[in-house]
Amino acid sequence: MSGAVVAAASGVGFGLFQTLNIRAVRGMDPFASTFLQIAVAAVALLAASVISGGFAALDGAPAESLAWFAGAGVLHFVTGWTLLNISQKRIGAARTSPLLTSVPLFGIVLAAVTVGQLPEAIELPAIALMVAGGYVVVSRGAGGAGAGRHVRPADALPALGCALCWALSPALTVRGLDGLDDPLIGLTLGLLVSVVGYALAFAVSRRDVGLRTAGRSALALKFAAGVLVGLSTWGRWAALDQTTVAVVLALNLLSIPVVLLASPVVAGRHAEHVTGRVWAGAALVVSGSLLLIVAA
Numbered sequence: 483m484s485g486a487v488v489a490a491a492s493g494v495g496f497g498l499f500q501t502l503n504i505r506a507v508r509g510m511d512p513f514a515s516t517f518l519q520i521a522v523a524a525v526a527l528l529a530a531s532v533i534s535g536g537f538a539a540l541d542g543a544p545a546e547s548l549a550w551f552a553g554a555g556v557l558h559f560v561t562g563w564t565l566l567n568i569s570q571k572r573i574g575a576a577r578t579s580p581l582l583t584s585v586p587l588f589g590i591v592l593a594a595v596t597v598g599q600l601p602e603a604i605e606l607p608a609i610a611l612m613v614a615g616g617y618v619v620v621s622r623g624a625g626g627a628g629a630g631r632h633v634r635p636a637d638a639l640p641a642l643g644c645a646l647c648w649a650l651s652p653a654l655t656v657r658g659l660d661g662l663d664d665p666l667i668g669l670t671l672g673l674l675v676s677v678v679g680y681a682l683a684f685a686v687s688r689r690d691v692g693l694r695t696a697g698r699s700a701l702a703l704k705f706a707a708g709v710l711v712g713l714s715t716w717g718r719w720a721a722l723d724q725t726t727v728a729v730v731l732a733l734n735l736l737s738i739p740v741v742l743l744a745s746p747v748v749a750g751r752h753a754e755h756v757t758g759r760v761w762a763g764a765a766l767v768v769s770g771s772l773l774l775i776v777a778a
Contacts, residue, residue: 485724489733495714497740504575506703522708524673547661554654555672562647569640580764581641588649608773615766665719
């Protein structure tokens with residue numbers, strides 16, 4: 483199977499995950515929802531790692547690589563996915579999804595701050611498109627978590643925070659892959675560390691996970707969403723081994739139309755009110771992302 487096909491499947495899978503997740507997170511605490519999501523994804527990838535025999539690669543693996551994978555997991559899964567669940571609960575999947583494509587924008591900002599690499603002239607229109615699209619998505623009249631409800635720009639902060647975490651975590655992952663060149667094992671280790679971290683946090687805070695009150699329907703959807711996002715994340719890394727980063731990033735944007743088309747059907751149009759304004763904002767953000775990819 484070609485890298486482009488795997489990347490496309492990963493993008494569609496991530497879109498389906500977001501669509502299912504909005505139904506599941508509606509009746510759950512965002513933190514409990516994230517914990518269950520991480521645990522299910524960890525079990526799915528752990529099974530895949532055992533079947534593939536990938537754990538043999540851990541023999542002699544440098545401790546630094548394991549530490550980098552652990553850090554990437556905490557940043558990407560614990561912090562990023564928690565913010566994703568908070569955003570979906572607050573403004574819905576249709577608004578959250580376009581804002582998540584601002585990862586390349588944060589990458590440019592981080593490069594400017596850390597190494598003084600300022601954006602090139604061709605990147606400036608892309609940045610403008612993404613900023614404009616993000617504003618349109620969260621501005622008055624765009625619809626969203628509740629039809630007709632005004633969503634303040636501050637409501638976009640959890641989704642943007644998630645995008646920031648997802649812009650930072652690849653740097654840690656690449657460091658880990660320098661010493662342990664197995665993306666599946668790296669992802670699995672990151673997820674397992676994240677599960678342990680979340681479990682300890684619940685134990686220390688004596689917070690009830692709340693699975694008994696979530697309802698069977700929400701739990702079933704959360705299990706399906708966890709498996710989907712675990713496999714989709716693995717697919718993205720597998721695609722990077724077979725094709726260029728630009729192709730993977732571009733095809734991952736397939737998640738946007740999947741969410742905008744499917745979320746009103748799955749969650750109900752009363753909950754996911756996708757208007758022409760939301761589509762317009764998403765188009766601006768995606769256009770800016772694609773322009774950045776071409777410029778790279």
